[in-house]
Amino acid sequence: MKNRPFHILALALLLGISLSLSAQQKPAQFLKIGDTLPDIDIQYTQNGKLQKINTQSLRGKLVILDFWNIWCSVCISAMPEMARLQDQFPGELKIFTVTDNTPQQIADQFRKIAERQGKQTPVQGIPVALSSVTSDTVLHRLFPHRAVPHHIWINGEGKICYITSGGDTNEENIRDVLKNKSLNVVEKIDTGKFDFDVPLYQEGKGRQLKNLKYYSMLFKQAREFSNSRIIWQRDTLQETYRLSCYNFTLFDLYQQATKDTYQRTFFSPKRIMLEVADTTQFYWPKDQSKAGRWALENLYCYDMRIPLKDSTSAGKMMFEDLNRYLPYRARIEKRKKKCLALVRTGKKDHLKPENKTSGALAGKNRKTFKMENEPLSSLIYNGLGAYAGRSPLPLVDATNFKGKVTVSLTDKLNLEAIRYDLQKAGFDLIEQTLDIDMLVITDR
Numbered sequence: 001m002k003n004r005p006f007h008i009l010a011l012a013l014l015l016g017i018s019l020s021l022s023a024q025q026k027p028a029q030f031l032k033i034g035d036t037l038p039d040i041d042i043q044y045t046q047n048g049k050l051q052k053i054n055t056q057s058l059r060g061k062l063v064i065l066d067f068w069n070i071w072c073s074v075c076i077s078a079m080p081e082m083a084r085l086q087d088q089f090p091g092e093l094k095i096f097t098v099t100d101n102t103p104q105q106i107a108d109q110f111r112k113i114a115e116r117q118g119k120q121t122p123v124q125g126i127p128v129a130l131s132s133v134t135s136d137t138v139l140h141r142l143f144p145h146r147a148v149p150h151h152i153w154i155n156g157e158g159k160i161c162y163i164t165s166g167g168d169t170n171e172e173n174i175r176d177v178l179k180n181k182s183l184n185v186v187e188k189i190d191t192g193k194f195d196f197d198v199p200l201y202q203e204g205k206g207r208q209l210k211n212l213k214y215y216s217m218l219f220k221q222a223r224e225f226s227n228s229r230i231i232w233q234r235d236t237l238q239e240t241y242r243l244s245c246y247n248f249t250l251f252d253l254y255q256q257a258t259k260d261t262y263q264r265t266f267f268s269p270k271r272i273m274l275e276v277a278d279t280t281q282f283y284w285p286k287d288q289s290k291a292g293r294w295a296l297e298n299l300y301c302y303d304m305r306i307p308l309k310d311s312t313s314a315g316k317m318m319f320e321d322l323n324r325y326l327p328y329r330a331r332i333e334k335r336k337k338k339c340l341a342l343v344r345t346g347k348k349d350h351l352k353p354e355n356k357t358s359g360a361l362a363g364k365n366r367k368t369f370k371m372e373n374e375p376l377s378s379l380i381y382n383g384l385g386a387y388a389g390r391s392p393l394p395l396v397d398a399t400n401f402k403g404k405v406t407v408s409l410t411d412k413l414n415l416e417a418i419r420y421d422l423q424k425a426g427f428d429l430i431e432q433t434l435d436i437d438m439l440v441i442t443d444r
Contacts, residue, residue: 030144033187035159037063039139044096044131051131058094060156062177064169065139066097067150070109076125078166081126090176097126098133099305100140103119105307144192150374151188153177163188214306216317218325221299223245228299230256234308241311243318245302250282253300253322254330254439261313262332264381266439270394273335273440276328282441327444335438340391341398342380346426369409379407384429386412396436399427 031037043052053064066082068075079097086095099106109113110125126132133139143152149166155177156256162168162177168185176183195203201212225246233242245256251272258266265271274282281298285291304321306314380388380397388395390413407425411417419429 030191031142033160033163035160037142037154037160042096042133043140044133046131047128055158058154059158061091062089062093062156062174063154064093064095064174065143065152065154066095066166066169067140067143067145067148067152068097068099069148070099070101070105074166077131078149078390079125079127082169083129085169085171085174086129089174089178093174094129094131096133098132098136098139099135102135106134106227113233114258145188145190146192146194147188147190150190212305216304216306216321219301219303219320220296220297222301223296228252234311236308239308240305241302241308242305243314244304245300246303247295247299249284249299250326250328250441253302254319254441256331256334257315257319257322258439260312262437263377265437268388268394270392271436271438273438275440275442277443290324328441329444330439330441332433332437333440335440336433336435337400337438338393338433339396339436340377340388340393340429341432341434342384343424343428343430343432344353344426345400345402345423345428367411367413369412372406373404374406375404376401379405383407383409383412384418387415387418393430393431394436396432396434397431398434 037055039054039056040051041054043050045051057224059190060402066075066078068079070076082097085094090221101109106125132440143150143163147165151162151164151166151169152160153162153164155161162183162185164185165188168183173183173185193204199216200208227246229246230248231242231244235242245253248256251269254272255264255267276282285294302318302321304314305317306317308319319330322328371378376397376399380395384395405425405427407421407427408417409421415429422428
């Protein structure tokens with residue numbers, strides 16, 4: 001790198017010259033990649049002289065606008081390198097350092113830097129070989145931003161081709177652009193406007209939603225959808241898993257949150273203990289004229305998206321969220337309860353399936369049920385579910401059986417018939433008092 005003398009724009013600063021940009025026509029909005037730089041005049045200082053150039057005369061060159069500010073130490077320390085790059089590509093590259101700071105502010109800043117470093121004379125400031133625009137307003141309107149350095153790359157046709165941070169302005173990238181090669185750089189999207197007073201997903205009319213990766217949210221009733229619904233989505237491309245519950249009661253939410261770990265155990269209200277001061281928020285009102293108002297206050301939508309690798313923990317995460325967001329505390333506790341227990345009476349040999357086929361189905365008259373070579377859970381939830389719904393006692397699996405069975409029920413609603421059919425398969429339904437898992441919900 002050549003050694004060049006650097007100093008503050010002494011002449012301009014002493015004379016208080018305002019180095020600015022004037023435009024023949026001010027555009028209505030800021031420019032973005034792909035737009036063409038309008039025909040404007042730029043006033044700048046180079047080698048201690050105030051000069052003017054029209055952007056039209058810059059066609060055929062690569063132009064880089066280096067926005068900086070006096071409080072940006074990174075910007076200031078990079079100026080010698082900008083001067084070296086300018087010198088490296090004479091006739092092909094034009095770099096403008098651009099700031100809205102006044103010459104006096106710049107002089108004061110460099111004087112303070114010198115004082116902090118214990119020097120009697122000002123430190124090196126803007127390299128004299130660089131084209132320096134100060135007190136700028138128009139370029140800042142064309143390219144609004146909050147953070148600096150902020151670099152605008154304009155190709156020989158006058159089109160904005162890249163908007164980057166300062167680190168991407170290097171010899172290799174400049175050489176590639178001059179050879180019409182594309183750069184693999186990240187666009188610096190920094191318009192200088194950001195609304196910190198709204199949730200992030202609402203900022204900029206939802207512009208951050210494209211960046212949304214993982215989340216969990218709880219809403220009140222979605223009135224635009226009149227029913228309840230649940231959606232599971234596995235996105236292998238984004239490697240995310242989404243669970244969405246629409247217009248669920250509090251019972252529905254807690255039951256869904258426990259499904260993964262406890263299957264459908266707590267889908268039965270007999271396995272839920274509600275120990276809260278006001279239970280009306282959990283039950284639909286009997287008076288239908290009050291249903292609309294009740295739904296507005298007591299139906300919820302829950303939405304989560306998590307890493308796909310954590311999908312098996314979605315229920316646990318949802319359970320934790322409900323305890324976090326709602327004014328209730330839910331937990332699984334052992335409680336002594338009188339139950340209708342499914343027990344084993346036969347030997348394991350008697351439980352072998354009759355054939356290798358599998359399947360579970362209800363009979364044509366909807367009273368019968370048959371399952372072949374199916375897990376016991378199919379019997380409990382499909383075969384015995386109808387009677388369990390009418391029974392005052394919770395149905396409990398007390399078999400500890402993990403295999404598959406074949407069972408036929410001739411009457412799903414008749415306890416005597418159910419017991420007779422179960423006994424033939426090596427099972428029975430009997431009343432027992434057991435310590436069973438209960439979903440207990442209390443006020444926080």
